[in-house]
Amino acid sequence: MLVKNIEQKIKVNKAISIASILFAIFIVIVGFYFAYKLVQDSRKSLYIIDNGVPVLVKQTDELLNRPVEYKSQVELYHRLFFTLAPDDKYIKENVEKSLYLIDDSGKKEYANLREKGFYNQLISSNSMVTTQSDSIKIDLERKKFVYFGKEIINRKSSVLIRKLITEGYFEDIIRSPHNPHGVLLKNWRIIDNSEISSESKYSSF
Incomplete structure (x- = not known):
């Protein structure tokens, strides 16, 4: 019984570890995606000087x-x-x-x-x-x-x-x-x- 409990705990810990790693990878991928999107959006933003006043405009396709x-x-x-x-x-x-x-x-x-x-x-x-x-x-x-x-x-x-x-x-x-x-x-x-x-x-x- 003791051996089975230890094996079960190892399996549970292994599953939790794998799930944690996958979740961390998912968070990193999502972070990269939003960072990339933010950079892309910032590239579409331009400031045009109108009579000495900077005006924010957006580039379109x-x-x-x-x-x-x-x-x-x-x-x-x-x-x-x-x-x-x-x-x-x-x-x-x-x-x-x-x-x-x-x-x-x-x-x-x-x-x-x-x-x-x-x-x-x-x-x-x-x-x-x-x-x-x-x-x-x-x-x-x-x-x-x-x-x-x-x-x-x-x-x-x-x-x-x-x-x-x-x-x-x-x-x-x-x-x-x-x-x-x-x-x-x-x-x-x-x-x-x-x-x-x-x-x-x-x-x-």
């Missing part, structure tokens, strides 16, 4: 956000390239910012407009140019975009509205301060820039 960033890049490029004031320095600064977002096709169009005297006409006529984006179509398979909008030329005596339809392609690149979306527009061209309307600012009597 890049694949889900990418189509939105493509559209945003296309809209940003057109806004910079076509928002013009009757000031040569302002024009150069805006165009320079836009050229970080596009390949040589943007520089070629800028040179083309300069040669035609477009910017000089704006300055001499004291005109303002702005754009209005209507829609942007993105073809993810072909990595192609089509931009639909309007170009509004505000002159002293009239407001001229032109259709603005362009197309091009896009490529993923490394993000940088000059190109925060990490998207490079390529082979861009203007398809339609025809006049829609011209309205005089002064009523005729």
Whole structure:
């Protein structure tokens, strides 16, 4: 009887020891899992400086956000390239910012407009140019975009509205301060820039 009791106690102790070891391993695995998850979540947290104030933002899945960033890049490029004031320095600064977002096709169009005297006409006529984006179509398979909008030329005596339809392609690149979306527009061209309307600012009597 004594021997059987000792054997039974040994078995019980052995079972408790094994259970304790398994439980300890389980705790370690759970600890590692939560630590890994915490590190992953912390990597998704970013601080953006907004007027000198750090603001906490969360990164979302890049694949889900990418189509939105493509559209945003296309809209940003057109806004910079076509928002013009009757000031040569302002024009150069805006165009320079836009050229970080596009390949040589943007520089070629800028040179083309300069040669035609477009910017000089704006300055001499004291005109303002702005754009209005209507829609942007993105073809993810072909990595192609089509931009639909309007170009509004505000002159002293009239407001001229032109259709603005362009197309091009896009490529993923490394993000940088000059190109925060990490998207490079390529082979861009203007398809339609025809006049829609011209309205005089002064009523005729």
